[in-house]
Amino acid sequence: SAVISQKPSRDICQRGTSLTIQCQVDSQVTMMFWYRQQPGQSLTLIATANQGSEATYESGFVIDKFPISRPNLTFSTLTVSNMSPEDSSIYLCSVEVRYSGANVLTFGAGSRLTVL
């Protein structure tokens, strides 16, 4: 099973600034997934990041607001740009792992952002 390290674990940011979240995996993975979890809500997929190609964004999420980098098979970053209080959420990095012949998700501990 892959181990995912995310940082920062939490941060308090000012409106209008940008913050980059880093996700490091201890093994090579093809796809990395970025999720947002707003307070008391479910997980919403932001984008899927494949190494060597542009990230694929879900409806409602755009590259200008959430640029993603995937420079190699073990690392990815998500930037939350021009933040507003509505961006206050937990951002989670996730990868697929094999479990008894099936693919399931494992998550990083998350990055809790508070925007003032």
Added chain:
Amino acid sequence: QQPVQSPQAVILREGEDAVINCSSSKALYSVHWYRQKHGEAPVFLMILLKGGEQKGHDKISASFNEKKQQSSLYLTASQLSYSGTYFCGTGSGTYKYIFGTGTRLKVLA
């Protein structure tokens, strides 16, 4: 389209049983179940595949009705450690894992 879970929340005492339902408007290739404790990341519990095969937790069972596009998670003889929010996650064959609305479960001593 996000799968809908029911109930939204449930409180039970240790030793009681609970059922959490997950319903999708899209065809399902597989259903995953995750549990998230407060302040922690979601943790994989179980996966159900087309054809009825299930893999995962040995004290929690689940069902998957492909025709109805529904899944249910059965928690029997609940323990305090079962408290948390449960999410179903659906795989639609396009490598997109979409999570359900969530069910908050609290087990009291």
